[in-house]
Amino acid sequence: MKFSTPAEVMQHALALAQRGRGSVEPNPMVGAVIVDRELRRVSEGYHARFGGPHAEAMAIAAADEIPHGSSIYVTLEPCAHHGKTPPCAEAIVRAGIRHVVIGSRDPARHGTVSGVNVLRSAGITVETGLLAIPCKLLIRPFRKLKRTGLPYIHAKWAMTLDGRIATRTGSSQWISNEQSREYVHQLRGVVDAVVVGKGTAEADNPQLTARPPGPRNATRIVFDTRATLRHDSKLFQAVDDYPVLVVCGENASVENISRLEAAGAEVFRSPVDEEGRPDVVPVLEHLGQREMTNLLIEGGAGLLGSMLDRNAIDEVHVFIAPKLVGGRHALPSIGGTGIAEMPNAIPLEQLRTDRFGDDLFVSGLVGNKTYDE
Numbered sequence: 001m002k003f004s005t006p007a008e009v010m011q012h013a014l015a016l017a018q019r020g021r022g023s024v025e026p027n028p029m030v031g032a033v034i035v036d037r038e039l040r041r042v043s044e045g046y047h048a049r050f051g052g053p054h055a056e057a058m059a060i061a062a063a064d065e066i067p068h069g070s071s072i073y074v075t076l077e078p079c080a081h082h083g084k085t086p087p088c089a090e091a092i093v094r095a096g097i098r099h100v101v102i103g104s105r106d107p108a109r110h111g112t113v114s115g116v117n118v119l120r121s122a123g124i125t126v127e128t129g130l131l132a133i134p135c136k137l138l139i140r141p142f143r144k145l146k147r148t149g150l151p152y153i154h155a156k157w158a159m160t161l162d163g164r165i166a167t168r169t170g171s172s173q174w175i176s177n178e179q180s181r182e183y184v185h186q187l188r189g190v191v192d193a194v195v196v197g198k199g200t201a202e203a204d205n206p207q208l209t210a211r212p213p214g215p216r217n218a219t220r221i222v223f224d225t226r227a228t229l230r231h232d233s234k235l236f237q238a239v240d241d242y243p244v245l246v247v248c249g250e251n252a253s254v255e256n257i258s259r260l261e262a263a264g265a266e267v268f269r270s271p272v273d274e275e276g277r278p279d280v281v282p283v284l285e286h287l288g289q290r291e292m293t294n295l296l297i298e299g300g301a302g303l304l305g306s307m308l309d310r311n312a313i314d315e316v317h318v319f320i321a322p323k324l325v326g327g328r329h330a331l332p333s334i335g336g337t338g339i340a341e342m343p344n345a346i347p348l349e350q351l352r353t354d355r356f357g358d359d360l361f362v363s364g365l366v367g368n369k370t371y372d373e
């Protein structure tokens with residue numbers, strides 16, 4: 001394979017990196033490509049699983065021979081510290097590669113030593129910032145966890161064209177079509193947890209598992225103030241294989257908590273918000289301490305409202321079905337208090353639109369959240 005431009009090489013490294021999604025977290029996805037002077041591919045690698053070799057080490061190991069004058073392109077600054085694997089910056093020096101092109105700098109601080117410094121001290125030419133934006137966006141959840149200690153929040157819902165996630169009677173199955181729902185299962189298979197409010201758990205009796213399973217086995221989390229979730233619900237049917245975590249308020253009764261624990265759930269008691277419900281901020285801090293990188297909040301309106309009111313949402317995945325249900329009392333996609341003035345509406349960036357059959361799909365990032373500092 002021969003590339004025509006340096007950007008094309010980095011684009012390929014980005015595509016490789018994505019193969020690690022769902023398997024590498026809480027580590028970042030990283031891809032690396034070694035090319036010769038004429039941008040002919042020598043070898044490539046990516047970080048494939050947590051604790052496994054890093055992308056640069058894979059690429060170096062995959063090369064039979066690294067021709068003089070070769071460069072390594074890597075989506076993220078090579079590490080300089082001894083973690084689960086030896087430092088990649090040193091491996092690059094030892095491999096005799098004299099030119100390194102980096103997409104984005106490492107947001108994780110390990111003392112003062114940086115990969116770029118180690119490489120430059122060894123006399124290697126280092127260029128940074130090639131396709132910096134896509135390289136940063138690729139690891140936005142990792143950046144958030146490292147910079148803030150909080151997991152990255154994906155909000156997902158399916159709505160009718162008139163913006164309802166259920167009819168006035170609470171009926172919501174199904175709004176989106178089978179293809180859309182297949183995509184949701186793919187999302188579930190790469191996140192650390194799938195999260196719903198008690199209302200959704202009661203109305204839909206969902207399993208919240210990824211079918212077919214993905215690379216990651218998500219914990220199912222339910223916000224349930226008084227810990228009164230029915231333990232004969234579908235969530236508890238496969239609790240040994242797919243963990244359930246119930247988040248309750250600090251005043252939930254010991255009997256209720258014990259009943260859920262006996263059914264196989266873990267229970268986290270959280271400080272409550274002004275409405276007496278588990279406060280999302282300490283819950284997210286707790287999940288961040290457990291190194292959960294990506295959470296998929298699947299509704300309903302109440303829980304998504306609490307998340308939006310706390311400015312916790314990072315990315316949305318919305319399925320819009322070509323249907324109308326109307327009804328003043330039919331639920332909107334996001335409840336809570338909401339924004340008072342339209343100029344303060346939360347903007348979305350990096351929009352992606354797609355079609356799943358007749359359903360429209362829109363995803364976007366909540367703007368002004370770069371997690372650079």
Ligand SMILES: NC(=O)c1ccc[n+]([C@@H]2O[C@H](COP(=O)([O-])OP(=O)(O)OC[C@H]3O[C@@H](n4cnc5c(N)ncnc54)[C@H](OP(=O)(O)O)[C@@H]3O)[C@@H](O)[C@H]2O)c1
Nearest residue numbers: 157158165172197198199200224225299300301302303306
């Ligand atoms: N179309 C879709 O994509 C979609 C997705 C999900 C749900 N739905 C539909 O939406 C409906 C349920 O939505 P919903 O808004 O009624 O319920 P919900 O958001 O699923 O759950 C809200 C309930 O969760 C509990 N809770 C605990 N802590 C909370 C917190 N910090 N913030 C908010 N809630 C907290 C509260 O009940 P307690 O205080 O009693 O614990 C609250 O009443 C159902 O009809 C369901 O079918 C549709």
